[in-house]
Amino acid sequence: MKFSRLRVVHGFIFFFLTYVLCTLQTVVWYQLFGTWASPFFCFILFVYFGLDKEDWKSVIYCYTSIFIYSLFTYSSLGILMLTCLFNYILLYIVKNRVYWPGAAYFTLITGVSITLFNVVYIINSYLFETRVSPLLIWDRLFQILATTLLAYYAYPVIKRLDILFKPEMPSEVHGELNG
């Protein structure tokens, strides 16, 4: 398969996976646990791409995923974009300073990111919305803990999927010099 085509397949797989995770959170979790707060399944993918990919690729994926989130919520796209922008900046700064591959690092950063997401979301709501977001401390706390815990187990799966569909750069043609 051509490199560009592989790249499209890779993008499509993760685009599709974001949809699946959003549906899992809004439909499957609701059917099983009712209105009990759920882990932010799709946010784990956001953190993964923010940390693991090159800058331009991570930007494209992160903003695409925010657009997908907005389809599943009443929250405005603007507030979501602004909230995730802070998260993206955090990921960008962190990965350029401290980075070691592995589930522990990923879990740690996911925990910090999801906490930041909730804090920034409330601040943004106070600053930009006419009707302020309720605090919902227990719901948010559960979401932070559950997402962080889930990240540890999700990391190997996402990594495997990423490697499985990773577009490889075409290797250089090696010729022989005669004479």
Added chain:
Amino acid sequence: MNFLNINIKKLIFFVFVLVMPLITINMEEKQNDSEWFKQPFSWLAGHFQDFFYNYSAGVKTTTGQYLNLIHIKKQNENLKHQNQELATRLLKFEEINQENERLKQLLTFRESTKMDLIAAQVIARDLIPDHSTITINKGTEDGLKEGQAVMTLQGALGYVFKPLQKTSHILLMTDRYAVIDGVIQRSRAHGIVEGKGKTGAVLKYVERTEDVRPGDLVVTGGLDNIFPKGFPIAIVESAEKKQISVSLKVDLKPLVDSAKVEEVFVVLNAKNQDMSELIPPTETKN
């Protein structure tokens, strides 16, 4: 001394052999006399038989039980499996029964009103926890449009804000962005019902002079062109007159617990139905 050269021992033996049956025959003829002789032997025989019978019966039962154990174990597993299956079926049956009851009530309600209603099931909820929205399994292909009222038999629930082809997103009245025109049923005091998160709603812009008491029923006013007039929304939890405010602070408890809603009605066409004709005025609870 032994003139005839007879073996005395042999003779005694033969005599004994011949005489014993004769004695026995003779004794049997006189049954009453022989009882004393037979009794201890009979007693012993009886006990022996009884003992051996019990012993062999015990062995037979134990062996039988042991052999049966394998069969019982298999049977037990089968019965357990059957029991589980039946329990699951029973649970399913109860669930269907409850659903049937709910649908029956919905049908009765639908028949008692002249509005065009469409029943739908709740399939999902909002991705972000601070918004109270749900998703139903009916969309534009079923005739749903933005701004249509969504209700249950207990009362108003919310309205359609994003209809898609097969599903629709509903903004619940408890969401902070939800606004419904409301009236206190008893005193006809007008206000605007606004959501305040998961817990409830508030009735805003009610004049200080209005008569509002805890327990009053709040119904839809019909001015928002979303809900039919007179449909129950919430119960007044508390009404407070603040010193500096021109309006009352009225806290409401929605009649519908959105966390437990499974089936809803979407009002396709209210046909100017006044629900107060169907719902009789209620007295203040306090």
